[in-house]
Amino acid sequence: MTDKAKRQRIRKILYWGLPVLAILTVVLAWVLFSASHPELMPGPVAVWNRLLRTFTKPIGRINLLGHAWASLKRVLSALVFAWAFGISFGILIGWNRTARAIFGSIFEVIRPIPPIAWIPLIIMWFGIGETAKVLIVFIGTFVPLVINTSTGIRAVDEINIHVGQVFGGSRFQILTQIVIPTALPHIFAGIRTSVSSGWTTVLAAEMLGATAGLGSMVTKGWNGGDMALVLVAVITIAVVGFILSTLLSKLEKVVCPWNN
């Protein structure tokens, strides 16, 4: 008995300790690698100092938070449009056979194209201003939303629609009160993908020419051989991405309370 209890306690500690251990290992590897190859990889101390310097000597008169906000603003404004249009469009082609027949195949063709492939065309049409960047991010976020939403709508079990019919629901009532809520977990998966894909796309868009944004910091660090700056940008990207996904899972719990 004591033997089994002991084994269980060890297991519990192990599952708590292993993730911490994994992170420590990565940091340790970073320290060791940067100590032996400082020209390839700046160490944690150098990166920390570089981070502080983004506030005392802002890049292009914008400090780190300003750059992060610039990127975030682009993503958020693209997301507002993408959520509005992507989800409605996904519902339309998921629910309506005619709409699916018209738009479905076009979408199948566009869908595998990575959003950054559109960059040259968009720059040609819209220049390199704010509109172009937001538009590229929009494309990158719109696609996963449409795919997930329409898949979710089509995956609704026929029996749920039968329930709606038996209990006298109109087609519109069945769509809004049964089908869309049933598809919400799918739609949320789309929202989650759209946020991470938007965050990826905005950096690509900014690296091609911007005066503000984390992507421009990466480019600047790269061009100036300032790897510490690149790492500061990279870490900020990771932190903001993590915050976004945490917020989203909180939001999902509020919107879909039945999923525990």
Add this chain to the structure above:
Amino acid sequence: MSESINQAPVKVAVRNLTKKFGDLLVLDNMTFDIHRNEFVCVVGPTGCGKTTFLNCLTRIHEPTEGDLYIDGVPADPRKHNISFVFQEPSAMPWLNVQDNIAYGLRIKRLPQAEIDRRVNQILDLMGLQDSRRKYPGELSVSAAQRVIIGRSFAMQPDLLLMDEPYGQMDVKMRFYLEDEVIRLWRELKSTVVFITHNIEEAVYLAQRVIILSNKPANIKETLTIDLPHPRSVSDPRFIEYRNYITDKIKWW
């Protein structure tokens, strides 16, 4: 009612089996023996902890206390072979019927001749020779379940655990499959523990019925069903057994 003495040696011994989840006691100090080549049914009221009981026997859960002994030594997956049949059919969809039945035998690296012999024996006993090259997807739910049952018997396991494998079948089909499982058990001299909620099914199949109490589960009684196979569900003695067990666990 009486418990007759089984002359066969003890194959499986469960000693002081106890399982707690935190402070919640689910299995309470269960001790019983299963003899070699015995067919035992386990019945209990809904929610009595049968799933936990099964998971402890199959080692999906580690018991909090107590253990399972096979041939006198603690059960060890490397040495012993415990097979299960679950409620939902779980045939490998990419293997046809004969390969499904041979699956476990191949893993055990039995000689090909022995594999062929056993697969043929099972197919004969179950009347599945004609569908030996069909895939599970082409079979009905009941036929797919039979393939799994055949696969488990083919392993000639030390202990065969069946968790309500006929729960969703219609009654006529159930009796057919129950007769079949008795045939397989007889021919292959397996040791079977069959778990069910259905008292009639337990009395129809078992040599001995283990009746579980409400949660936390322990053994309320073991009852020897002293009727020859095949049994008739309308035989007054059958009904007497059925009523007796029903009285022990009835909550509905």
Add this chain to the structure above:
Amino acid sequence: MEQLTKKMEIIGVSKTFFNEKDYFTTLDSVTFDVHEGEFLVLLGPGRCGKTVLLNIIAGLVEKTSGSILYDGHEITGVNSEVAMVFQKMALMPFKTVMENVELGLKFKHMPKAERRKICQRYIDLVGLQGFEKAYPSALSGGMKQRVGIARAYANDPKVLIMDEPFGALDAQTRYAMQNEILRIWGEEKRTIVYVTNNIEEAIYLGSRIVLLSQCPATVKAVYPIDLPRPRDMVSPEFMALRTEISNNTDLSI
């Protein structure tokens, strides 16, 4: 005895499914009557045709031929006086017990206070008081199906169709729910059309049993069940009837 008013007449109903290469007949000229106020059981082996037949009776699926009369009139499309209890429960996971039960009344735009009152009565009737705000995921299988029954009753149907409602429950919970459904039927008399593959359940519940064959389903026999209620599942009369019906049932290996 039930009064013998014909509530529904199912006359020569057939259903064949077609695809590009193949066709498949599940129902072959099925004919029977449903009497007002009775508990009619459709008993059939395996998984052939029964759900399709119910869906046709409810107007969810089109029949290939035949007709369905309701109060003597032919109907097409969804019949608003029919409600259904589904085998797969089909509760909305995103709605609470109360919201699931009030679904039909909400579709009809009944004011909230009024529909809540009606639904509360049926939630109480099926014994779920206290669980109004729970989500289905927090309920056991038997409780989920109680929600399904309350949802159907709340819609005030004249005919209740039940598609193997207890098929997914264990044998003992099933006994409990059989008694429940008889109690509810006693308190709120409706015409019930009940599908099952379980002979014991059919004899325990039914005023009459319509025995269906295996694929394609046809009517093999109709058994009126005159045993007094509550019925004893191990009485000689019950057992004799069970054997008789069982001998007449197809085995679908």
